[in-house]
Amino acid sequence: MSDTTQNGSVLAADGTPLKRSLARALRRQKIRALLLIAPLLLFVMLTFIMPIGDMLFRSVENDIVSKTLPRTVVALRDWDANSGEAPGEEVFTALAADLQIAAEAKLHTRVGSRLNYETPGISSLFRKAGRKVKKWDVENDGPFKEQFLKIHKGWGDPDVWRTIQTYSPKFTNGYFLNAADLQKGADGPEWRPEDEQIYWLLFKRTMFMSMVITISCIVLAYPVAWILANLPARSANLLMILVLLPFWTSLLVRTSAWKVMLQQQGVINETLVWLGLVADDARLVMINNQFGTIVAMTHILLPFMILPMYSVMQTIKPTYLRAAKSLGATNWTAFWRVYFPQSIPGIGAGSILVFILSIGYYITPELVGGTKGVFISNRIAFHISSSLNWGLAAALGAILLAVVLVLYWAYDKIVGIDNVKLG
């Protein structure tokens, strides 16, 4: 069968090393397996991994400035931003040349809006200048500094030029700084003015509310999962359909239903007023705030908690409880010391699922969250579809992704990811 050569490696029957022989034998299997998953792999690459990669890249990409204004960027290199004066004639000459080309291609407004994210007002400078520069003869009409200042005196503002200089490299951390409520100051990053800090608050709120939603899901789901796991199969299946029922209803419908329930003229308030528990002029505010978001999202995410809990609890045999009782434990001790520890993997799996889902949830907070109950995802959506600041949206998304990964890592360290059972 096998033989051993002098250097200790095992040989197959035909004399080739056993390792190589085995690898050859397994290669065909591997290729087949690869071919079988190839369509899915391709699909995932094209629709998931590549868009995400592209989006993440956008959070640092900044070549629009150096591409549209190449000469200006070079000419600005020697300008001292702290001099308190606008740069000299050679920079304006370069800018005129760049802008003329850019205006032909209608690219000058894009640079304008890109730089406008950093210093508001720049956008209109570029728009106005672009219109005029088109008619100039770049070779002979100089000097240009005066003419630019005539178009708009903003061109003489050193802050405008500082912004152009700061954002001239191909890559920038500007979006990330912005996403963390920082900005580029004269000496490196500095906090934005207090009244402009919104992202830090949104991140904190997203974390806090996701945590509250996860905890309320655990509290509500545990008894349900327990009953499901301990009922005879027939009734358990019936109840399981009730648990899954929400999945067959549109998310929008369910969220809107909560609007009907919770609003000030809604079912709950009307009932409370009718019962006399709440005065008519002091109706409870339960929607368009954090409370509404938490209630609606707990309801929507509850099945994601029940299902993993149920699948874990199903594997816990009732004899464990009986054994504990026969050993002298009361019902509570038997549950707490024997049943509960064995159900933790289900709680862990459900919590990870619910927390990660809720941290990136968008529709429900958008509909019932008002201003106090919106999540960071709503801000990301705003930058994607309204302000069109995709770079900032990408940076916020990247931070969110990093937070989830860190939490996942922490969970693995504390509880152990092997303990998670999803089914």
Next chain:
Amino acid sequence: MADASNHDAFVEFERVQKSYDGENLVVKDLNLSMPKGEFLTMLGPSGSGKTTCLMMLAGFETATHGDIRLGGTSINNIPPHKRGIGMVFQNYALFPHMTIAENLSFPLEVRKMGKSEREEKVMRALDMVEMGAFGGRRPAQLSGGQQQRIALARALVFEPELVLMDEPLGALDKQLREKMQFEITHLAHRLGITVVYVTHDQTEALTMSDRVAVFEDGRIQQLAPPDKLYEEPQNSFVAQFIGENNTLEGVVKEINGGVALVQLDNGDLIDAKPVNVSQPGERTRVSIRPERVEFNKERMPEGAHTLKAEVMEFIYMGDIFRTRLRVAGKDDFFVKTRNAPDQVRLTPGQEIEIGWLAEDCRALDA
């Protein structure tokens, strides 16, 4: 049968009935009394009610009717955790998230025992089952036999006077099972505990118990020591269920001096001991053990009726020979003989005469 009014009784079932659905009785009129220190086995096919009886005794099921007493006091309304009964479960039910030592310490902790006392008792219990070195392991790291020992140690560590075992050896292979049977009986006798043991394996029941209760159809069919159960079955179910058994059917012709003359359905006459028959004319089913059948003419009891038999098959089993015969028109009659130097080996087709002592052949209910 069981004497429910026994004053020395430690465990007593009195007229106990159990129904799950309100229509069928799973346990019908159970009466049983056990003295302290007895090893009693409940034996029976599945669905015969034996496990239900055990669960009622443990407190996991409530009796629909009747009284269960432990040490003279009724325990019908005492919850399981206050009964102080040790229990070994079918699949051990060791808590998977605790180490072996924590498993054993659990019953002591819930009894609020101090740490040093706990550790000492756990160590003693582990040593008792020769598992002293395994305290830090988890149940999943042990083999089936080792888990079995731990389950036993856990049921004994809080020193209960009564221990219940629900088919504890069912998951082990044959050799290990035999070894554990031996160990469990020795341990039980050494500690002087009372054991109620449930099994469907009759060998286990016979080798381990002081007395065996054979369950069928929600009733105890016979309660007797193993030898009596095997040699003197009270009815045909017990005769069939315990050990190998040949049955022949016929009608009682006459009963004379403790011997019944039975006419088989094909007209042949045999001698039998009347057990469940009292007068001529009754239909009966006679039962005879394969090892009590004699075909060697020299050893045949004098004056006994004999039957003609044809050898159908000779099976060599090592220590014994099994021979299948056609007797009285039925071809599932077996004879067992010891593999001794002078033993005759029958060949298929051979015509022989068989006979037996009248007291080995029991005329039971039809």
